[in-house]
Amino acid sequence: MKIKLHIWRQKNSSDKGGFVRYEMNDVSPDMSFLEMIDVLNEQLEAKGEEPVGFEHDCREGICGACSMVINGRAHGPQALTTACQLHMRKFKDGEDIWVEPWRARAFPVVKDLIVDRGAFDRIIQAGGYISVRSGSAPEANSILVPKPAADSAMDAASCIGCGACVAACPNGSAMLFTAAKVSHLALLPQGQPERMLRVQKMIEAMDREMFGPCTNYGECQEACPKGISISFISMLNRDYLKSSLVQIKKGAEKVQAQ
Amino acid sequence: MLQLDAKIPSGPVDKKWQKHKFEMKLVNPANKRKYSVIVVGTGLAGASAAASLGELGYRVKCFCFQDSPRRAHSIAAQGGINAAKNYQNDGDSIWRLFYDTVKGGDYRAREANVYRLAELSVNIIDQCAAQGVPFAREYSGHISNRSFGGTQVSRTFYARGQTGQQLLLGAYSALSRQIDDKTVEMYPNTELLDVVLVDGHCKGIVVRHLISGKLESFSADAVVLATGGYANVFYLSTNAKGCNVTATYRAYKKGAGFGNPCFTQIHPTSIPVSGDHQSKLTLMSEGLRNDGRIWVPRQKGDKRHPSQISEAERLYYLEERYPSFGNLVPRDVASRAAKERCDAGFGVGPGGYGVYLDFADAIKRLGRDVIDERYGNLFEMYERITGENPFDEPMRIYPAPHYTMGGLWVDYNLMSTIPGLFVIGEANFSDHGANRLGASALMQGLADGYFVLPYTIGDYLARVKPGAVKTDHAEFRGVENEVGARTNKLLAIKGKRTVDSFHRELGRVMWDKCGMGRNAAGLKEALQKIPTIREEFWQNVSVVGSGEDRNQCLEKAGRLADFLEFAELMCRDALMREESCGGHFREEHQTPEGEALRNDKDFSFTAVWEHKGPGREPELNREPLTFENVHLTQRSYK
Numbered sequence: 001m002k003i004k005l006h007i008w009r010q011k012n013s014s015d016k017g018g019f020v021r022y023e024m025n026d027v028s029p030d031m032s033f034l035e036m037i038d039v040l041n042e043q044l045e046a047k048g049e050e051p052v053g054f055e056h057d058c059r060e061g062i063c064g065a066c067s068m069v070i071n072g073r074a075h076g077p078q079a080l081t082t083a084c085q086l087h088m089r090k091f092k093d094g095e096d097i098w099v100e101p102w103r104a105r106a107f108p109v110v111k112d113l114i115v116d117r118g119a120f121d122r123i124i125q126a127g128g129y130i131s132v133r134s135g136s137a138p139e140a141n142s143i144l145v146p147k148p149a150a151d152s153a154m155d156a157a158s159c160i161g162c163g164a165c166v167a168a169c170p171n172g173s174a175m176l177f178t179a180a181k182v183s184h185l186a187l188l189p190q191g192q193p194e195r196m197l198r199v200q201k202m203i204e205a206m207d208r209e210m211f212g213p214c215t216n217y218g219e220c221q222e223a224c225p226k227g228i229s230i231s232f233i234s235m236l237n238r239d240y241l242k243s244s245l246v247q248i249k250k251g252a253e254k255v256q257a258q
Numbered sequence: 259m260l261q262l263d264a265k266i267p268s269g270p271v272d273k274k275w276q277k278h279k280f281e282m283k284l285v286n287p288a289n290k291r292k293y294s295v296i297v298v299g300t301g302l303a304g305a306s307a308a309a310s311l312g313e314l315g316y317r318v319k320c321f322c323f324q325d326s327p328r329r330a331h332s333i334a335a336q337g338g339i340n341a342a343k344n345y346q347n348d349g350d351s352i353w354r355l356f357y358d359t360v361k362g363g364d365y366r367a368r369e370a371n372v373y374r375l376a377e378l379s380v381n382i383i384d385q386c387a388a389q390g391v392p393f394a395r396e397y398s399g400h401i402s403n404r405s406f407g408g409t410q411v412s413r414t415f416y417a418r419g420q421t422g423q424q425l426l427l428g429a430y431s432a433l434s435r436q437i438d439d440k441t442v443e444m445y446p447n448t449e450l451l452d453v454v455l456v457d458g459h460c461k462g463i464v465v466r467h468l469i470s471g472k473l474e475s476f477s478a479d480a481v482v483l484a485t486g487g488y489a490n491v492f493y494l495s496t497n498a499k500g501c502n503v504t505a506t507y508r509a510y511k512k513g514a515g516f517g518n519p520c521f522t523q524i525h526p527t528s529i530p531v532s533g534d535h536q537s538k539l540t541l542m543s544e545g546l547r548n549d550g551r552i553w554v555p556r557q558k559g560d561k562r563h564p565s566q567i568s569e570a571e572r573l574y575y576l577e578e579r580y581p582s583f584g585n586l587v588p589r590d591v592a593s594r595a596a597k598e599r600c601d602a603g604f605g606v607g608p609g610g611y612g613v614y615l616d617f618a619d620a621i622k623r624l625g626r627d628v629i630d631e632r633y634g635n636l637f638e639m640y641e642r643i644t645g646e647n648p649f650d651e652p653m654r655i656y657p658a659p660h661y662t663m664g665g666l667w668v669d670y671n672l673m674s675t676i677p678g679l680f681v682i683g684e685a686n687f688s689d690h691g692a693n694r695l696g697a698s699a700l701m702q703g704l705a706d707g708y709f710v711l712p713y714t715i716g717d718y719l720a721r722v723k724p725g726a727v728k729t730d731h732a733e734f735r736g737v738e739n740e741v742g743a744r745t746n747k748l749l750a751i752k753g754k755r756t757v758d759s760f761h762r763e764l765g766r767v768m769w770d771k772c773g774m775g776r777n778a779a780g781l782k783e784a785l786q787k788i789p790t791i792r793e794e795f796w797q798n799v800s801v802v803g804s805g806e807d808r809n810q811c812l813e814k815a816g817r818l819a820d821f822l823e824f825a826e827l828m829c830r831d832a833l834m835r836e837e838s839c840g841g842h843f844r845e846e847h848q849t850p851e852g853e854a855l856r857n858d859k860d861f862s863f864t865a866v867w868e869h870k871g872p873g874r875e876p877e878l879n880r881e882p883l884t885f886e887n888v889h890l891t892q893r894s895y896k
Contacts, residue, residue: 030532045756050803057498059538063329111808121326125438129431130390134310134708137388144399154392190390
């Protein structure tokens, strides 16, 4: 296959950046999209030019590292697929392909297609956990979890933290990501004691990171490679509303480590 | 000569850990905050260790090269995690898990460590369930189990096909909580380039901040490496692209003994290579072998579509050779049999390195719906990658390097031969012997991180003065200079060949000569070839860009430079071990039926290699293995 690539090149966060055109003449339909960029990069390196920077690691669609907008869609044209699992057979011979980094205020570009997604980590740090010290857990089967709740929690928990939801949202909102974590824990009995506090703290953290508001476009659900449903956003909204009615006692904001 | 004192507590194997916990020194709660610990790596072992140490009150600094600790490669583990809970009432026990693990490792692991692992397995499940890991459940609300990897009991806990992801997100959440509590300082996008020793004790590390390119030193009272395995020495493996040997190899060069480097595991069911552009191999869960039948054409080089090959023209080689276990023989046996058929010219698919895994019979017997329910997500993944639908035509599979049992040698306290340097998870050599059982890697990573290291590191720390060494110590300057010089050297070569082209070349040598089957002649050949590749690398590699910003080319080159040295150690170890055991198959040593033939008389030891300086051969040290509880037998799957 032959393809015409237009890839966003940006030296660093202060560089303005722009598209650079590359022609590829010998692309195999069996290559993954990232393998196609590998081939381009080897050609560039052999010429002494800097390769295209992009995040990737597991290349099996689970680590959430890869993050690129392909022809205007986060992770490209195939539904429920990360860029690393997208294969060139999904493109036409001679096609023009535009490749950009995630575009969102909360995800500054580091270089080329690499963005800084540290904001996601900080949302989790604000409360995306159940406080249980190593060694203090009760016997696992002493906490029974109804199968539908466990399955639903698993649906939410399968989020890979790639950020496609943010990149796809016209507002750059992180509601689907945050909702997935809040719902995963809220659906389980283990998550109940900190449920109200958690949702407040995570929403506060989300706002601090300059993510936009949710106005129900639903683009996030379309872009999510793991098919996480926006119904979790409704659950998040319900919990957030409820939490605003519950008075959280002063001093309960944090379960101390000691 | 290394001092190899494994520090195994005396007494019966089932009392050793309890006794040891009591005998170890404790750090007073008020003093813990005076001690600092560096944890490198945030997979299951590293994240759980950093979180647990933070909870105890130590000041922890945690590092990972990924942009977030949640992306460490543990995330990709599919199958499950073993634990001796005996929830199924099917006769499981700590003793049985211990026994299975020692036997599965082909009697090349330490009994005391393995027993402790089995003992702690039950606590791991409790811990993870309490964190909110969504384990698969029965309708009653109880946790569900399945059997895995040829064991006779159902002791594997799982969360769909994403067990590693869910356990890692659990450990990551515990770690995040400690980061918020400021007991752990997290450094993502930061790669270890060397360890720093002061007066023989490990007191810190030198890292490169991958975004700014800056080198920086960090000091601590102890350093923990949780940096994973080295299967990427083969270039193509199921490991993530970033997985590397640098941390453990750098520590080896600073004096840490390296245990059993030749013990690597090849997984039988990965998707075959589709061309030269292949960048990594994708695993298909081993569970597929429960319902799929493995075959190749009886006729050599038969290129017809599988649907045109009649039943009589197919060779179900595993069923024929191993009538009682059939398609469910252990990983190493299944892998070697596939390689044997393909080497003999019977392989299928592009390049001829693949065998069929056929679900037609299972679909006929159980119905399409049942198969869809069991394997639907895997079939989808297969179709996404190959463009072929396994409901319509058989899958093609081929073995792939997957896990490395070898690693830095550690004593019962998980401390390497360098005092103050601890090694946990896949990065150490312990527990799995010459072969790891399915669903045991996750168990070991979490046992080390949540429940072993937090105790044993205290015993070391209680004996040293906190904060004795700072980064202004001359040793740090020295190592920073060395590391900086190596980076500059790589950038200055400006050669003609890409980093990946060298890595592919090394990988081919390792796969051919030190892969599934090994022999003396091949290993000697590899030992000749590797130094030539290395030499050319240092003269002709093209590392573009600068050292002052994000430079993925430089990152790859630095990792490969270490693989190019480490590969030699692996071959040397494989050549020395004149026996076949577990994942190490020396073609000269096999039974008349082609099974691995151990030599317990001469090789019942852990090989611990000691670096003797550049240009000098490493020295072999032996830690003898004694078996007081397990009876050594020859495996048979006929």
